[in-house]
Amino acid sequence: MKKRLRVLLVAVLLVIALMPMSAKKTYAQNLPTSGNCGTLLDDVYGSNATFTYASDTGVLTISGSGEIGSRAFESYTDKAQVKKIIIGEGITAISANAFAGLTGVTEASLPEGLLTIGEMAFYNCFDLDAIEFPDTLEEIETQAFYNDGISELDFPASLKRLNWDAFGAETGYGSITKVIMRSTEIEFAQPTATSYKIPNSLNTAGPIGGDYDYQFAWTTEIPAQAFAYLGVGENRYLTSIILPDTITEIGASAFSGQYNLDSITIPNGLKTIEDYAFYRTGLTEVSLPASVEKIGRQSFNACDNLTKVTIWNADCDIYDVYTNEMTIASQATIAGYEDSTAQVYAEKYDYTFDSLGEEPCSAGGEHDWQLVNHKATFTDNGYQECICSKCGKSDGIAIGALAVTITSLEQNSYVYTGKAITPNVTLANADGVLADNNYTLRYENNLNAGTAKVTITLQGDNFTGRKTLTFKITKAVNPFGAKGKTASVKYKKLKKKNQTLSVSKVMTFTKDAKDTKNYTLVSAKKGSKSFKKYFKINKTTGKVTVVKGLKKGTYKVKIKVKALGNKNYKSSTDMGVTFTVKVK
Incomplete structure (x- = not known):
């Protein structure tokens, strides 16, 4: 039995002796000229990604496929000598802490096909002051570029998840001066760092193409938490934002905590303001157009400078479930129509209510309907429409006169006669030839040889517009x-x-x-x-x-x-x- 155990022990030792030395990552060693990018875990690693390193230039090149392992370069004592990182196509993920502590890196090239940049991936790369994200990137995790020197960010349309503390920094590091957000379907994750800061000087925000510090591609919805985590405490500098006219929804906590945001123009097509949308902002006065159908929980609460909220929709749904979670800051005046939901809410919770009078054209047949005739032209059909003279609401359209599509002269060329030439003009639409009383004719330059004009002016109850036709007057045979x-x-x-x-x-x-x-x-x-x-x-x-x-x-x-x-x-x-x- 003992003999068999000795044989087994010898076999195990022989296997260990034959294992390749590259299967272990040794602490406290310099970067080799090549190696594997596997995860550092109990000294064992393995990955389909490999690297080469040129110590004379400081260029670290990654190739292969799949992910770069977590803490892949943490153990190398000379990692601060790396100046440039080049990651080749085929790499789809950069795991947590992959390049953390490469303090000398000034440039990093990311490949198309990259999907994820993990937590603290480029942590403490102090001299990395610019980064270009590939069009395939979907996720940037917490503290991915923490304490780096990046000042301008251009996020691709492919981005689906962003944790703003990825670009956080301790005092004295970096300052974000410009952001372009091209993604329209993105989730802003809540920061996980307990004391992160985002040093920034982003004062203005608006659609891409404008002169704004923060430019975005959102056209119908401002995503939840879109600006909520952009800075912490005194590092929140957003003072103004321009919303596109096409925005219909402002997501939950979209602007929450932006203390310096003191004014905003709400577009006329906005329908929904979700919970906490403007919670703890610096707004002083807000006017919500008649298109707004819903105001979510605490949307305008804890806004210490808010003096007035005007609600133009008499039937607006104002959140009113928990009395300790007010939708509007208690010191603000609420303005609205008589008998509106705004008045009911204000009186229920002892707000000062500023009446806007009766709602125009409220239910009960108070519309003042007027028949408006839109006349036909040379290009467009006419139509009749019932419009309320008070509110402008339309209550149906009927086709009127049809567009004048045929205009012809009796002939296009005449010989000089010594008298003014006035050719007959025919006007018609799909219903037939127009009667003479529907238009007037004015002739110009129609006596001497040359180019003459006739201007047709449509008139009457059904037609409007003007069109000019030309005809030639040629020289006559000399009567000498x-x-x-x-x-x-x-x-x-x-x-x-x-x-x-x-x-x-x-x-x-x-x-x-x-x-x-x-x-x-x-x-x-x-x-x-x-x-x-x-x-x-x-x-x-x-x-x-x-x-x-x-x-x-x-x-x-x-x-x-x-x-x-x-x-x-x-x-x-x-x-x-x-x-x-x-x-x-």
Whole structure:
């Protein structure tokens, strides 16, 4: 029996001797050039994540898959020499305390695919002043970046859970100056640290894209505890927030404890204010629009500076279950309509009540219904609507006149006539052609050649709007016509000098467009003999010059005349004109 025990003991010792040395993580040793990123637990570790370390550059590179183990680098004595952490794709989680105490780290690169950053993962990385989160990140646990120097945070849309004390710090460390929250479905966890602080200078908040310290993507709901844990005690600096008009719900404790938040504009579409939404804030006066249907437990309680809450919904559901949990701070005045839930609540708990009078158009047929006719236009159908003149409520719509969809001119081009051109216009909708009394026409530039306009103005009980159509007026054919006359020249005068005949002496214009003419001498004859050298004609005025030395006789002079046209007439073709000159 003893022999068998000795054999078994030898076998066990042999197995232990053959175990690889890398299966143990030894305390008080420097970072090796490579190793495993398993969890430090009773000196035993194992992980699919491994690391390499370059001591000359201080770069720690993580590769592999799965998670980086808890306290993976805690035991290394020279961990403060690490300057940069590069985590490769495939790593999905950074466990608790994984890089805690790497006090010299100034830069950390996180991979796409990373889902979780665990508790105290980068704790006391004092010089880490910036971090870029991947678009896959879903959770950041408590104190993950505690005492780090990060000042700006841009959270991805994928983030589902955040513990604000992840960015807490002891006095003297860091200050958050900017936050961009892109996630619209996020849970804000209650901090677990008992004395954490978030040093910050976040004064303003509003939608992404605005000039705000804290920018968010929420469009319909402000999540529960959205701002409640952003700072502790004197480290709460939020003074103003702009809520989008589309917000319909403010979650539980959304702004709870923000002592310096002294004013807020509640959007008109808000419906629900959940429990403790503005508990212990610095609000001084609040106006809740008629859209607000519910005010939750202690929503405006413990607001020491609150002087007045105005509730415009006469039937608003105001939490009233436990008398020791007031919904509104006891010193505040409550304003509301007569016989409203606001008045009932105020009188029940001895608040000062400020009456807004009777609720407009309350039940009982007090609406003042008026039939309003919305006229049809060139693009939109008309409709009739019953609207209360007091509150603007609509009580049904009926289709009215249909939109005018057809507008046409008798024709689109005309020839100049010397008179104003007024083409007929046809207007119609789906019901047929419109009668003339439904519109007026005004013509412009419709006399001379060019582009003319007609402006159609809809009128009457059923139509409104204006539209302009254009049409062309083209130049007319030139009406130019002329015939020759007989002119006389005294021989005695001609013997001494040239004689001039005006154009009216030698021809008559039978039709004239009052445009410029062009004159050309063709011939001048007595019988069959040419005397052209004794006649000259001015090209533009048509004056005829008879040259000195011409003998007595009767001469036939032939010319060509062309009318050059003007703004309303085209140019004419050349016209031959023959006139007679008698020298006697």
